[in-house]
Amino acid sequence: MRVALVLTVKNEERLLRQNLLYHRALGAEHIFVYFDGTTDGGKAAISDLDFVTLQDSVSPEKYEHLTYLEKFTSQADEHHTARQCLNTFDAQQECKAMGISWLVSLDADELVCPNTTEIIGLPQFFDTIPPQVEIVYLQTREFLQHKISIHNVFSEGTLFKTTPTYRSRFKNITKQLDNPFTGQQQKFPYWYGQTMGKGAIRIGKDVIPHNVHRYKKVDGLQVTSVKAGLVLHYHAYDAADFIKKFTNFSEHPDTFLSGNSVESIKLLLRDVVNKSGKTETELKTYFENNLMFSRTEVTALLKNKYLWLLSRDPAPLEEITSVQQVFQQKIKAH
Template sequence: MESFIRYHLAIGIAHIYIFFDDPEDPAAQIALRFSDVTAIPNDEALQVQQALGNILYAKYGPHVGYEVMARQILNVETAIQLALDQGMDWIIHIDGDELFYLGEALTLDWFDQLDNDILQVRFLNYEAAPEKFEIEDYFREVTLFKRNPAVLDPDFYAKFQSTSGKSQYFLAYQNGKSAARVYPSILPNSVHSFDIPEEHTLVTSSPTVLHYLNCGFQNYYKKYAQLGNFPDYWWRSKSNLIRVPFHLRSRDAYCSGDINQMVALYQELTLYDNPMINQSLVEKGILTPISYPSQLLAKGSARLN
């Protein structure tokens, strides 16, 4: 949590709104130490506020008790109102295991250079390739990433499989995350984007969103222990099947009660612990080292010490 906050403030983010799904989450105490962070617990006050004041509550309110995406979408709507009140120009919605990566040569002035008719920018995401079995602070420790399939040659997957021996590349989403200009009628339409027409949306791979998915076995295990035996479909609708094989296999491995199944699955698909294979994948342009966030956080720690 502290690394997430310090990194984004260091790159120039003006204010961070963090919604804590567990109102008793001790990490909220970390967020409260920063004047440029608003910590918002998912407590009765927030629930009443959203029920009475959120336009999207009629659509998503019935699902908040069991679907985290419903809560996220309503939280984004709430954050938009807070951003409006504070005079913010842009808002981006990312999760607690993600960083907004400008690149070492860019600053947030990048947004000022966009044409006025661009109301939304969709940033392609890169997915972490953890090189160690156990990881504590992935923002500081992970520096290797899988490039988004959209920026790779069509034949990359065959090269990836033959080199890595892995049967899957990205293990979660690959359609990116979006930022939007802040104006009174803007609303999210998913956890990935805002309700803005395609002709007013720019898609780019630089900047990007770095997704530190399942970095460290204990983090991976805790995630699926918390999720438990969830159904095969989103929104409790059989028409919305979950088409993320790794997500379902991880659930089944956890529910088996055999931790060795989770270890084997983690080692098979998540872990990239062979330096020679990793170097070959880097040379093929499939993996890419990105050390700037780690270095930036290390510099911040040095100043604090």
């Protein structure tokens, strides 16, 4: 089974090389990296990797003749997710020419995790998928923000949030975030990033992106899909990444491609970083006091108790060690 990845990145030098080396160690044959307005040293950091194709985001004019991509070509200037979908479609065409079987579309702060406790390669993982399946939806686990600074989060971090919400509101876990624009605190779920997962596309099945998380057939019909494996999301994992991430979002609109409003927590954090007038030092303090989980909070989450006696199912935190094993056993000094 031949597997490739596609990433659209902006200013991800800190994560990018380790991301690509991890997926290569799991058996990714090729990785397509599209740079979307990058101004850091990300291109130079991976230019020596012979299994990587580097290019800038696709011009919408390349595919404006395809009416089924009009949602993306018409909004590519405003929405980075439209450009990301075009890049994924472009990589699909490359995969067809190369004879690739599966293409996984990710961000630089995301890793495919076929198994949480042992190393399983990507070809081995996709070999288990029934032949009629066109899309594999990888379910999200979000890294627990519990340190102000981390050197290599992929190799060091093992604690992940399991679910954004529970059926019972009494079980839900929240954080209080300061809103410097109102002087008030706002309550948000302890899960900050995307909850919809990411997808792996079987090549040659007339499948196109619906958005960055979901896919459909060219004729608009639903795809045949399964949920399997995980995508680990290292979202705003330390203070520096928090500042970088929301600096990248400075010009992002308040709505998604669909027209739906962006989540209020993302809009708040975008504006905290870009419009509050806080210095870098003050933003690091904001991360520590608002987004980061203290030792006391981590201990409480690991104990998994609510209303003093009851336990949540699933537990709010899961230890995932397979990624760490890949870095220890397969990725040497690169």
